[in-house]
Ligand SMILES: Nc1ncnc2c1ncn2[C@@H]1O[C@H](COP(=O)(O)OP(=O)(O)O)[C@@H](O)[C@H]1O
């Protein structure tokens with residue numbers, strides 16, 4: 139599988155992305171795309187609470203290919219959910235593209251997600267009754283684009299992941315690796331500035347794991363998309379340029395490779 143022309147003809151959404159970039163740039167220092175300070179996350183359990191993240195200070199710069207790595211229960215998903223503005227901090231701040239996620243209204247958080255963030259999950263989360271084309275088009279329906287613009291963007295994204303020939307298939311007709319490539323196309327179709335991938339290889343064999351990591355690595359380089367992974371898979375870790383190790387809700391190591 140090859141990723142062809144990822145910076146290519148999808149220029150229609152680029153203008154929108156550019157204007158987001160310049161607005162956000164005013165509040166972002168040194169290309170800092172994410173800045174987490176004194177982050178604590180507690181979940182209520184029983185009569186008390188469980189501390190899933192316990193005082194995290196961490197920042198990410200534009201263009202990183204980084205991973206939160208650690209055993210099950212160490213807080214990786216909790217952290218990605220906060221960076222993705224799906225959840226908020228109990229204490230401290232998480233500033234994503236210049237916006238403090240805990241302080242955003244539902245509407246503003248939804249806008250941040252639909253315009254600037256892409257999500258990839260271990261279970262793909264494709265809509266089973268929709269075709270590949272419709273699954274990839276889905277996030278674009280929330281944006282102000284014409285049908286022709288959407289079609290071109292979907293075709294571009296399917297070309298990046300090498301699935302042009304499966305455009306009319308439905309998820310049940312695809313292999314796990316193909317499903318995850320559809321999910322990557324869906325995450326990338328609007329050219330988001332930041333993609334969050336939670337255990338993306340958990341259901342894939344070695345060959346498919348390498349394949350999707352190579353695709354994401356190329357998209358990171360060609361489209362300058364920032365990737366943050368949560369993973370405990372050595373096959374993913376091998377590709378990371380920065381490995382942030384979590385244990386019991388704390389960063390215990392932060393290594394550039
Ligand atoms: N909604 C929740 N309510 C209570 N505990 C939670 C909730 N979400 C996560 N946790 C707990 O927080 C810890 C970290 O979870 P998680 O971030 O999912 O870890 P990881 O992704 O590294 O496996 C776990 O012990 C988990 O049980």
Ligand SMILES: [Mg+2]
Pocket residue numbers: 214215216336368
């Ligand atoms: Mg997890």
